[in-house]
Amino acid sequence: MVTKEKSTGNLSIKKLLNPTQKKKEENNIEVKTTPFSQEELTEKWRKFTYSLKIKDLDLYSTLNANPPILKDNYRIELSIYNAAQETDLNNKKPELLRYLRKQLKNTLIDLDLVINKAYADKIIYTEKDKYKRLIEKYPKVDELRKKFGLSF
Numbered sequence: 106m107v108t109k110e111k112s113t114g115n116l117s118i119k120k121l122l123n124p125t126q127k128k129k130e131e132n133n134i135e136v137k138t139t140p141f142s143q144e145e146l147t148e149k150w151r152k153f154t155y156s157l158k159i160k161d162l163d164l165y166s167t168l169n170a171n172p173p174i175l176k177d178n179y180r181i182e183l184s185i186y187n188a189a190q191e192t193d194l195n196n197k198k199p200e201l202l203r204y205l206r207k208q209l210k211n212t213l214i215d216l217d218l219v220i221n222k223a224y225a226d227k228i229i230y231t232e233k234d235k236y237k238r239l240i241e242k243y244p245k246v247d248e249l250r251k252k253f254g255l256s257f
Contacts, residue, residue, distance in 0.1 A: 138179075139209065141209045143174075170186070171183060182217045
């Protein structure tokens, strides 16, 4: 006598070990390749970043610092300034790509992050470096510091 397996909605070992069910689900993913322009990308990018403005101001600033550039094969290149930004973006990347793929109707969209080394060298971190930069731009500041006997 063969008994029929009841479906209770619970996990079973048979279901977990049945790879054909997973393959069927994977095959159902529809590939969309609707072409889109740089302008359309920029518009959707801005809408996504605006949604982050209240929740994550740092990420909002990172995404708006440089425009996304549409490359071949629906790859998007974004120039960033440091590894910290790269980490933040990699954490948010699945959500960003899901949004862009849905809005632009293209499942082949991918994002490449490029760290801009030229800009990273120009960033001023210490107070001393900031002061040096200030006196390069305005030499009179150093004269005033000396005149009033201020230290730095």
